[in-house]
Amino acid sequence: MADAANGRAGGDVRSIFPQIYFRLKAELLEDPAFDFTDEGRQWINRMLDYNVPGGKLNRGISVIDSYKLLKGYELSDDEVFLACALGWCIEWFQAYFLVLDDIMDNSHTRRGQLCWFRVDKVGLIAANDGIILRNHIPRILKRHFREKPYYVDLLDLFNEVEFQTASGQMLDLITTHEGEQDLSKYTITVYHHIVQYKTAYYSFYLPVACALLMSGENLDNFVDVKNILVEMGTYFQVQDDYLDCFGDPQAIGKIGTDIEDFKCSWLVVQAMALVNESQKKILTGNYGKSDPACVAKVKSIYKDLNLQNVFFEYERLSYLQLISSIEGLPSKAVQEVLKSFLHKIYKRQK
Structure with missing residues (x-):
């Protein structure tokens, strides 16, 4: 099972991780559940290469990093492979949502290239490709984790987080309906709800939950950890x-x-809570318009309200609260996992 990582368990995760992608892709292109034509195989191969490995890969690599900290020893080749495979399942999951999200948002670019549905001869075939991406995850899990005692828990975890993420996407979409744009709907409660479900669960909780399951833990015992990671995900989105x-x-x-x-951004939510009546009129009259002059007026309001300093104070207090919550956890290994997550994102510039 661990051929792709053989002899490399102690190596750099960032060099090992991409190799595992090609192994998993090759297996999916020969999946016995479907009788591939050459044309079909070429389509899937191109679709995967275009959509899955092109991001920063932080979510996937976090599974391996977290698992190493939880175990506290040098991982075997087999453990590295399995942790990488789970990491790639999260990257597949991310690709699935991004492909569909770009269609829903009518976006133009993603990761420095055209959105998949805008590529020549793809169009709305991309909707089906999104479904295929999601269905690849249980194929990978079945092939490599079926004999593991936590196999069913992994399936449940991905299903649960998918439901939460899709529900967050729904909230985001219905809050920003074209023709029904109303900034008064953008409250901090609505913002937290969208961010928690659309981003925080799959970006922060899912990688750690995968590592905990691999470590033989019961996720029911880690509700506090989930809550901290969701708070961290909210901070990341802010x-x-x-x-x-x-x-x-x-x-x-x-x-x-x-x-x-017209995004339900933390900045506009803060602005709506702080503006006077004349500022509110300028904000509502210019937010959501692509005219550079309108954008400049909104940014001018943000500066007048000193939102940069409001953010710096939010960042300072969030960090202190997260550290306090993390240090209250009973497991030192879990504390290390969460602190490593936090230190990667604290005061980031990109």
Whole structure:
């Protein structure tokens, strides 16, 4: 099972992890449940390479990093392979949601290239490709984890997090209906609800939960850990929203468009809670418009309200609260896992 990682258990995870992708892809292209034509195999091969491995891979690699900290010893080749396989399941999961999300949002680019549905001869075939991406996950799990005592728990975990993420996406979509755009709906309660379900569960809780299951733990005993990770995911999204407006495009790799896209951003939620009547009129009259002059007026309101300092204070207090919660956990190994997550994202610039 561990051929791809053979002799490399002690090596750099970032060099091992991409190798496992090619192993898993090759297995899926020969899946006995489907009689592939050459054309079908070529399509899946191209679709996977375009959508799965192109991101930062932080979610997937976090499974291996977390598992190593939980076990506290040098992992065997087999353990490295299995942790990598679970990490890639999360990257497949991410690709599935991004492919469909881009269709729903009518987006143009993703990870520095055209969205998959905008690629020549793809179009709405991308909707079916999203379904295929999601169905690859149980294929990988069945092939490599079926004999493990935590196999059913893994299936349940992915199903549960998928439901939570899809529900968060629904909240996001119905809150920003075209033609029904109303900034008064953008409250901190609505914001937290969207972020918690759309982002925090799959980006922060899912990798650690996979590592805990591999370690033989019962997730019912780690509700406090889940809550901390969801809070961390919320903090991460607030950072994202801040960087979308105030970050350096060279550093973050994109030009932010949350204002133009009428996003339920942390910044506009804070602004709506702080504006006076004249500022509110300017904000509601210009938010969600692509005209650079309108965007400049919104940013001017943000600066007048000193939202950069509001964010810095939020960041400081969030960090202190997260550290306090983490240090209250009984397991030192779990504390190390969560602190490693937090230190990767604290005061990030991209």
